[in-house]
Amino acid sequence: MVEVFKEVELVKEVPVEVVREVEVVVVATPTQIPMPLPSPTLGPTETPTPTATPSPTPEPPSTPAELVGRVQDSIVRVEARTGGFVFFQSSGSGFIFAVEGTTAFVATNHHVIDGKSSVEVQLKNSETYDAVVLGWDAERDVAVLSICCSSDFIALQWGETSPSEGESVIAVGYPDSDAENVIATIGEVRAPDDLSTEHDFIPHSAPLNPGNSGGPLFSMPGAEVVGINTARNTETLAFYAVPFQAIEEQVEEWRAQLIIAPTATPTFTPTPSPTPTFASAPSLTPAITFSRVKVNGVVYTVHSIIDPAPLRRGLSTGERAVAVDVSLEAVENNIDYDYAQFSVQDSDGYIHDPDFINRGVEPDLSRGTLAIGQRVRGWVNFNVAEHAKLTAVQVETGYGSPRVVIAYLARD
Incomplete structure (x- = not known):
């Protein structure tokens, strides 16, 4: 049986090797004393210009303990929650793979944040940040988050190639059994099995425990991230990671959804529109007018609408699914x-709220915090009456605030 990390029995963690101190003995090299020579008369000499000494490239860590010491500030704990009458919570690991300005991009597993309404990321120093979910792939079990704002974020380096069978690897994360500490387990790449072949996983023997979901798998030596730990087989005690090469393009695409402004406060210039413009769309899809609106320092944009959207779970008889592609940009304040x-x-005149349970077109917008100059984009999914004619997309800019129209819809 193959499982993702939920409530299952723990696999005993492999202890991390301790770095021992080694006494270094410096042996003096005997030198010859030259015979004195007559001192020649010297003319004026030019003082040579000193040349800069290049900084030496740090050697890759040679032990698991040394690796953990170097990377622990980039390993994060991910907490995801769903509120309401029934409270659900899940936790896992993740890691910072890119930093831009004061924004960090975090990789984790999709099942850690799946269906949750809020996501938080906690660093080794106990600093906690609200996360923006930028995108995910449920089949690959990968998700990308962003957090802001700190100048202390440190990114790990992706490996350019996947490790070969027999090569040493180290899995790092925050297991539920010791959620306060970064724990490393040691193993090697195993021979491919049916599961790894079917899903293009890296099979390995570094034990994974609940809570390790989304943590990095490192090459050793080298200390490069070669995969994202995602599953284990409790019968064979095989463990699996998603190789970076399999998700590289998706990760960069999701990361690009968050735009970081080069200046502290960008300016907003409305696009002149003397006559309404209509987005090209199939006949059943509404055209959009006035789709870019600035309200209370936030620019809301409706990019497209799918109506009807593909059928999904939770859709009742007499209803149709509708998906709206929106973005928000903070231009004046967080x-x-x-x-x-x-x-x-x-x-x-009926107002239709989003479907919170059975979300359809992905990635959806989720929830989070944007700093000045940041933008996030995603889909909002609705269930509406089968024959309802939609006329507007609206946004509530604050609790109890009146709804503001950000796009008018016109059907063919």
Whole structure:
């Protein structure tokens, strides 16, 4: 049986090798004393210009303990929650793989954040940040988050190639059995099995425990991230990681959804529109007018609408699914945003709120915090009456605030 890390029995962790101190003995080299020579008369000499000494490249760590000491500030604990009448929580690991300015990009497993309404990321120094979910692949079990803002974020380096069978690897993360400390386990790449072949996983023997989900798998030596730990087989005690090469393009695509402004406070220039413009779309899809609106220092953009959207779970008889592609950009101040802010209105005046349980088109918008100059984009999914004619997309800019129209819809 193959499982992701939920409530299962723990595999005993492999202890991390301790770095021992080695006494260094310096042996003096005997020198010859030259015979004195007559001192010649010297003319004026030019003082040579000193040349800069290049900084030596640090040697890769030689032991697991040394590796943990170097990378622990980049390993994070991910906490995901769903509120409401029933409270659900899941936790896992992750790691910072890129830093841009004061924003860090974090890789983790999709099953850690799946279906959760809020996600937090905690660093080794106990600093906690609200995370923005930028994208995920449920089949690969990979997700990318962003957190802001700190000048102390440190990114790990991806490996350019996958490790070969027999090569040493180290799995690092925050297991539930010791959620306060970064723990490393040691193993090697195993021969391919049916599961690793089917899903293009890296099979290895470094034990994984619940809570290790989303943590990095390192090459040893080299200390490069070669994969994201995701699953284990409790019968064969085989463990699996998603190789970076399999998700590289997706990761960069998700990362690009968050735009970091080069200046502290960008300016907003409205696009002149003397006549309404319509997005090209199939006949069943509404055209969009006035799709870029600035409200209270936030620019809301409706990029496209899928109507009807593909069928999904939770859709009742007499309903159709609708998906709206929106983005928010903080141009004047930091903002909190939420999937629940958005709604659609039909020609009968009914307001339709998002479907919080059975979300369809992905990645959805989720919730989070944006600093000035940041933008996030995602889909908001709705269930509406089968024959309802949608007329507007609206946003509630604050609790109890009136709804503001950010796009008018017109059907063919």
